[in-house]
Amino acid sequence: MKLPNKIGVLTSGGDAPGMNAAIRAVVRACAYNNLESVGVYRGFQGLIEGDFKELNARTVKNMINRGGTFLKSARCKDFLNAEGRRKAFDNLKRENVDALIVIGGDGSFAGASVFGKEFNFPVIGIPGTIDNDINGTDYTIGYDTALNTVVDAIDKIRDTANSHNRLFLVEVMGRGSGDIALNAGIGAGAEEILIPKLNMGLERLLDSLNRSKKSGKTSSIVVVSEGEKIGENILELAEYIEKNLPEYEVRVTVLGHIQRGGVPSCYDRVLASRFGVGAVDALLRGETNVMMGIIHNRIISIPFSEAIKGDNTIDEELIRVADIISI
Numbered sequence: 429m430k431l432p433n434k435i436g437v438l439t440s441g442g443d444a445p446g447m448n449a450a451i452r453a454v455v456r457a458c459a460y461n462n463l464e465s466v467g468v469y470r471g472f473q474g475l476i477e478g479d480f481k482e483l484n485a486r487t488v489k490n491m492i493n494r495g496g497t498f499l500k501s502a503r504c505k506d507f508l509n510a511e512g513r514r515k516a517f518d519n520l521k522r523e524n525v526d527a528l529i530v531i532g533g534d535g536s537f538a539g540a541s542v543f544g545k546e547f548n549f550p551v552i553g554i555p556g557t558i559d560n561d562i563n564g565t566d567y568t569i570g571y572d573t574a575l576n577t578v579v580d581a582i583d584k585i586r587d588t589a590n591s592h593n594r595l596f597l598v599e600v601m602g603r604g605s606g607d608i609a610l611n612a613g614i615g616a617g618a619e620e621i622l623i624p625k626l627n628m629g630l631e632r633l634l635d636s637l638n639r640s641k642k643s644g645k646t647s648s649i650v651v652v653s654e655g656e657k658i659g660e661n662i663l664e665l666a667e668y669i670e671k672n673l674p675e676y677e678v679r680v681t682v683l684g685h686i687q688r689g690g691v692p693s694c695y696d697r698v699l700a701s702r703f704g705v706g707a708v709d710a711l712l713r714g715e716t717n718v719m720m721g722i723i724h725n726r727i728i729s730i731p732f733s734e735a736i737k738g739d740n741t742i743d744e745e746l747i748r749v750a751d752i753i754s755i
């Protein structure tokens with residue numbers, strides 16, 4: 429198999445803090461190995477439109493500390509059909525790009541995998557999403573920063589919850605996985621953590637809040653993962669609690685997109701750097717159709733098919749810890 433001389437890099441799907449650090453690491457690992465590198469703007473859309481720019485070790489200076497992605501990210505319907513992917517392939521050929529590194533989530537890896545097989549084109553994935561919802565890796569880029577953002581926000585909410593004896597419902601991102609809710613909930617000292625996989629049910633929630641009140645707690649924080657359907661939505665859940673526990677004054681905060689932005693944490697910068705270097709190393713070993721991952725603090729690569737499939741599991745030990753320390 430011919431090893432690549434010129435590597436393209438793009439960011440796709442939702443942005444995540446640390447994506448810039450990953451792009452920077454890819455570009456610098458290319459420079460280190462005397463390979464050329466090309467940035468593709470706006471994910472697969474830019475691939476189809478030929479929106480490419482040559483990058484070098486200096487064009488990625490002052491990037492490691494910046495949130496978002498300077499290459500921009502996008503979702504792209506045209507990449508779902510063969511005609512769009514053919515245009516993308518033609519553009520890569522014309523620019524003499526002979527391998528591609530895709531930084532994104534499982535949707536982006538599904539696209540990269542189809543493309544890699546269709547054109548026998550070397551592709552490597554780097555997991556970048558705040559949701560930490562990808563199989564085959566303990567962590568994704570952006571997750572640690574998002575956790576810290578959420579904990580910081582809940583700390584502030586706790587000040588006002590305490591001052592007014594209120595119950596705060598705080599909705600956090602994380603899709604179905606609930607990793608942000610569970611870990612930030614423990615880190616911020618939440619009374620209850622509602623995540624779709626646990627399916628707690630309204631009765632148990634009311635029991636638990638009642639117990640909290642009786643045990644002398646005067647304010648409470650309940651972290652609710654987006655996608656949790658215990659109420660139809662978080663506002664209805666708040667109404668339900670107020671109706672059934674009138675002694676509680678309930679307030680709702682939806683943290684929303686502040687969780688996506690911000691300066692990447694040191695952990696995310698290091699992880700992104702390791703993934704970027706690892707991805708170029710993997711291409712130089714002749715690997716393709718794999719995603720970089722971190723398992724027990726070791727950088728590994730696994731087939732896209734493993735990363736894309738099914739649900740990642742929830743950590744029972746964390747659930748137990750959350751239960752015990754919220755007594």
Ligand code: ATP
Binds near residue numbers: 504506507508
């Ligand atoms: P996030 O987890 O942040 O949403 P993601 O990578 O999962 O990130 P998606 O919107 O699911 O985000 O996918 C990104 C893009 O990948 C899509 O807009 C589409 O262009 C491409 N894509 C997804 N699935 C496929 C597929 N089966 N075939 C071809 N392309 C795909």
